[in-house]
Amino acid sequence: MALPSLIDDTPTATTCNQCKTAMAARERFCPSCGADREVEWQVAGLEMTRLASARKWILGIGVWYLISGAIMLLVLRKQLGTDEQRNLVLVTSGGLFAIHLGLYVWAKTAPLAAAVVSLLLFVTLHTANAALDPSTIYKGIVIKVLFVLVLAKAIQAGYEIHRMRNQRA
Numbered sequence: 594m595a596l597p598s599l600i601d602d603t604p605t606a607t608t609c610n611q612c613k614t615a616m617a618a619r620e621r622f623c624p625s626c627g628a629d630r631e632v633e634w635q636v637a638g639l640e641m642t643r644l645a646s647a648r649k650w651i652l653g654i655g656v657w658y659l660i661s662g663a664i665m666l667l668v669l670r671k672q673l674g675t676d677e678q679r680n681l682v683l684v685t686s687g688g689l690f691a692i693h694l695g696l697y698v699w700a701k702t703a704p705l706a707a708a709v710v711s712l713l714l715f716v717t718l719h720t721a722n723a724a725l726d727p728s729t730i731y732k733g734i735v736i737k738v739l740f741v742l743v744l745a746k747a748i749q750a751g752y753e754i755h756r757m758r759n760q761r762a
């Protein structure tokens with residue numbers, strides 16, 4: 594199976610990913626600890642796909658903020674009496690979308706931090722919402738739980754990537 598060069602040092606890697614022993618470019622197994630370099634590449638590839646999926650979720654949550662803002666404007670048109678109230682919804686959902694677009698880009702280099710910021714934003718927002726109007730706590734509770742789980746998974750992936758990069762350094 595041809596392995597794509599997912600990490601920059603794959604084709605000519607000269608140190609073992611596990612124990613840092615120097616390895617000849619054509620050697621597959623580490624002479625010191627026996628680690629399989631092909632397995633190491635696959636592990637790296639797996640981390641890359643999980644990173645990609647965590648980033649998609651962060652972007653998806655941003656899109657969800659935008660959509661829920663639009664729905665709020667359409668459904669609650671009568672309750673949102675003034676232009677200021679409508680603008681507030683527009684600015685809030687647009688701003689949250691912009692923040693998540695930024696987090697999506699940032700997650701490429703700092704997936705752990707980006708996922709943590711996204712989760713903190715989500716929790717803060719819904720805590721503030723619940724404080725203002727306690728009846729909102731159970732509104733869309735399934736979606737809320739799903740988002741927290743998804744972001745927790747993104748944080749987990751970010752943490753593992755962070756750990757792997759530190760091991761490699």
Ligand SMILES: [Zn+2]
Nearest residue numbers: 609612623626
């Ligand atoms: Zn080794």
